[in-house]
Amino acid sequence: MSEIHKTIEAVWKIESTRLIAGIARVTRDIGIAEELAQDALIAALERWPEEGIPDKPAAWLMTAAKRRAIDSLRRGRMLEQKHGEIARELEFQQQRLGEAMDRALDLVIDDDVLRLIFTACHPVLAVEGRIALTLRLIGGLTTSEIARASLVPEKTMGQRIFRAKRTLSEAHVPFELPRGEELRSRLESVLSVVYLIFNEGYTATSGDEWMREELCNDALRLGRILAGLLPGEAEVYGLLALMELQASRTAARKGQNGKAVLLPEQDRSLWDYVQIQRGMAALHQAQKLGGGAGNYALQAAIVGCHARASTAADTDWERIVLLYDALLQIRPSPIVGLNRAVAVGMAEGPEAGLAALDALGSGLTGYHLVHSVRGDLLVKLGRFTEAREEIELAMAMTENRRERDLLSEKLKQISNNQLEA
Amino acid sequence: MRFMMVVIPKGYETAAPDAAPDAAAVAKMMEYNKSIQKAGVLLGVDGLFPPSTGARVAYTNGKATVTDGPFAEAKEAIGGYWIIQVRSREEAIEWAKRAPMANNEVIEVRQIYEMGDFPADVQKAAEGFVELKDAVAGKA
Numbered sequence: 001m002s003e004i005h006k007t008i009e010a011v012w013k014i015e016s017t018r019l020i021a022g023i024a025r026v027t028r029d030i031g032i033a034e035e036l037a038q039d040a041l042i043a044a045l046e047r048w049p050e051e052g053i054p055d056k057p058a059a060w061l062m063t064a065a066k067r068r069a070i071d072s073l074r075r076g077r078m079l080e081q082k083h084g085e086i087a088r089e090l091e092f093q094q095q096r097l098g099e100a101m102d103r104a105l106d107l108v109i110d111d112d113v114l115r116l117i118f119t120a121c122h123p124v125l126a127v128e129g130r131i132a133l134t135l136r137l138i139g140g141l142t143t144s145e146i147a148r149a150s151l152v153p154e155k156t157m158g159q160r161i162f163r164a165k166r167t168l169s170e171a172h173v174p175f176e177l178p179r180g181e182e183l184r185s186r187l188e189s190v191l192s193v194v195y196l197i198f199n200e201g202y203t204a205t206s207g208d209e210w211m212r213e214e215l216c217n218d219a220l221r222l223g224r225i226l227a228g229l230l231p232g233e234a235e236v237y238g239l240l241a242l243m244e245l246q247a248s249r250t251a252a253r254k255g256q257n258g259k260a261v262l263l264p265e266q267d268r269s270l271w272d273y274v275q276i277q278r279g280m281a282a283l284h285q286a287q288k289l290g291g292g293a294g295n296y297a298l299q300a301a302i303v304g305c306h307a308r309a310s311t312a313a314d315t316d317w318e319r320i321v322l323l324y325d326a327l328l329q330i331r332p333s334p335i336v337g338l339n340r341a342v343a344v345g346m347a348e349g350p351e352a353g354l355a356a357l358d359a360l361g362s363g364l365t366g367y368h369l370v371h372s373v374r375g376d377l378l379v380k381l382g383r384f385t386e387a388r389e390e391i392e393l394a395m396a397m398t399e400n401r402r403e404r405d406l407l408s409e410k411l412k413q414i415s416n417n418q419l420e421a
Numbered sequence: 422m423r424f425m426m427v428v429i430p431k432g433y434e435t436a437a438p439d440a441a442p443d444a445a446a447v448a449k450m451m452e453y454n455k456s457i458q459k460a461g462v463l464l465g466v467d468g469l470f471p472p473s474t475g476a477r478v479a480y481t482n483g484k485a486t487v488t489d490g491p492f493a494e495a496k497e498a499i500g501g502y503w504i505i506q507v508r509s510r511e512e513a514i515e516w517a518k519r520a521p522m523a524n525n526e527v528i529e530v531r532q533i534y535e536m537g538d539f540p541a542d543v544q545k546a547a548e549g550f551v552e553l554k555d556a557v558a559g560k561a
Contacts, residue, residue, distance in 0.1 A: 010511035014460065014519075110459070217506060224461035251536050270536070278464070 004049045011057045012041055013140040019061055020137055021112035023069070025104040026097070028175045030119055031165035034137065036072070040064035062105040069101055070094050110229050113138075115175050117226070121190040124171045129164035130193045136161060138225065139218050149215050150200070187230070191239050191296065194222045198243050211254065216247050227282070234291020237282045241300035244279030245307050248272040260402045264312040276307045298327045317347035334363035342373055350380040368397035372407060379410075384418045423464065423533040424513040426503040431525045434498040435491060436471035449521040457505065457516060468501035497527070504533070 001009075016037060024033035043064045044057075054060040073094055104112075120133040135141045135149070147157035178186040201215025223240040230236050252270035255261040283304055286297040302323045309315040324340035337360045345353020354377050357370070364370045375390035388411065395407045457463045473491040480486075492498075507513050510532065517528045536544060 006509065006511045007515065010509055010515045013508060013512055014515055214508070217508075221461035221506070224463075225459065228455075228459035228461070274465075 002049075004053070005045070007053060008041075008044055008048055009142075011044075011053070011061075015058045015061055016041075016140050017113060017116065017138050018108040019058070019065060019105075021116040022062065022105045022108035023065055023101070024116060024119075024175050025108075025112050026069070026100045029169055030116065030137065030175065031169050034165070036065045036068050037061070039068040043068075062101075066098060066101040066105065070098055073097055111177060113225075114229050115177055117190055117229075118178060118186055119168065119173060119175055121186070121193045122168060122173050123186070123189055124173055125164050125167055127193070127196065129160060129167065130189070131197055132157060132160050133164050134193050134222065135197065135218065138222060141218065149212065149218070187233060187235070190226070191235060194219050194226070195239060195243070195296070197222065198246075202246060211250065213250060216243070216250070219243060220247060232289065234286045234289035235294045235296050237286035237289065238291055238294045238297030238300055241279045241282035241286060242296050242303060244275055244282060245300055245303040248275035248279060248307065260406065262406070263306060268310060271307070279307070280304060293326060293330070295327070295331055298323055298330075302327075315346070317343050321347050334360060334367075338364060338367075338370060338373060345373075345377050345380075350377040353377045354381075366397065368394040368403070370394075371397070372410075375410065375414075379414060379417065384414050388414050422508065422510070422513075423504060423506050423535070424510075425531050425533055426505065426513070426517050426520070427529040427531060428500045428502060428520075428522075429497050429527040429529060430500040431523070433500045434472055434495040436473060436498075438471060438474045440471050442468075446521075446523065453519065453521050454503075456519070457503070462505045462507055462516065463503065464506055465504040466502070469499060472498045 019040070020030065020033050020037045023036050024030045027033050027036070040061045044061060048054070117134070117138055120137050121130045125133070132146055132150070135146045136143065141149070143158050143161060144154045146161075147154040150157065152160075177183070198216055198219035201212045201217075201219060203211070220240075220243050223236070223243055226233075226236045227240050248271050249263075249266060251272065252266035252268065253261055261267075279300065283297065283300045286292060286294065286300070291297050292301070302320055305316050305320050305323070320343040321340060324336060324343055327336050328340065338357070341353055341356035341360065344356040354374070357374055357377070360370075371390040371394035375387045375394065378384075378387035378390060391407055391410050391414065395404055395411075398404055398407070454463065454466055471490075472495065475490040477488045477490070477492060478485050479488065505513060505516060507516065510530075513530050513532075517530050520528055522528065
């Protein structure tokens, strides 16, 4: 790619969200808004290489988008029902549209961007459609970048985005901010989309790489955008804290040759302590706003306990057990219960951990980590034969190569322990 | 990718110790800071006191010599910095182009090293350094 194209791409990344949000305030349809913004980008790609980058690229793009909007009104693309009306009426329409666009684009307000976010994460869309639209409209990623990040062919991703926009249009989803109680539940959908993006980067469910950091950084950027736009919402800060604290371990999580390194074995000197500070600050903000007991804030507080410990042995496991208890109150889930059992094992010893695990019942039948955790606890109790059986069960259940590698190493350690015993 | 945008204000190398920035300029700067914060790219921002309040520690043959500011030979001085996280060098430059700077002021855009940017042998050496630091702090 040439220098100028890279620059145009960068301008697009910076300006596209506000541009699309401003146009959508007039068109009320984010599909059409994005098309108009894309038209403006194409005009820039045609003209900037010859004319140079304008002094105010944002204003240039907005003017170009406005021209396209008026053109398409003339062609009747936007208001087909106007077909057959007299020319004077059309002229009047054009003038009004032009003025409305001018007003909208002169002052793109934060609410426009928020509307865009809430629309992209609208529950009428399938989750993968929400993720794609969010990365595209708010993350400023191109279709090919999103396709690469999601490990699907570009064509598939293009169709996914197209379908999502069509769904929004057909469902007549209004370009509006939800209010009151609805805001809360819709915000939950937005936050879960951002966290899904982060997690896909943090523990890639597919592909050969254990982490895709670019995707984590995109999610962090989205989290920071949300915190800037909704400074009174505690859970936004809770999520931001959770992502910052998890991402702070990135360098320590990657061993040689892409091998996964889990928390107890990580070299903590490789953690990013400035990022930990940012995460802790966001967590304090969530707590200050009265949201310390929120879903993301509690998870962040648990990660924060690890972040504060200079060695795995120094970890405040009692506090972690309490935080898991609180998390179970608001989000009862077998996975949280499993994590709690691990914490109990660390805080009160392997016997107590096994008891907590047994108390979980059958909610996690067939889940490999249950057997892996039970195996670990049995090793600590010196019950090596039973431990071996559990780890072997776990190995048979997992399909992730990196995880199987980890388990087979555990088996080796058990053999060594048995020899020593 | 992280970048440091280093601000080099005109004449800051000779600014008086109590030189305070102009309120209107600060207001504009705050607006800019808010815009990069809302765009989700801002990681950190700080302003620095003038060099006349600082000191330089210069090393010659392992010996440190301290000189108090201002520094007669300096042609320019750093006034502050932003740290931003972006997807490309071009994006960092575009953000720098949007800053409300006065006539003849300069922003230098510099990428921050991540551990993965170092060659393997340097990474190895850096690891040793961190362990050493921990040992001194009594952590290891």
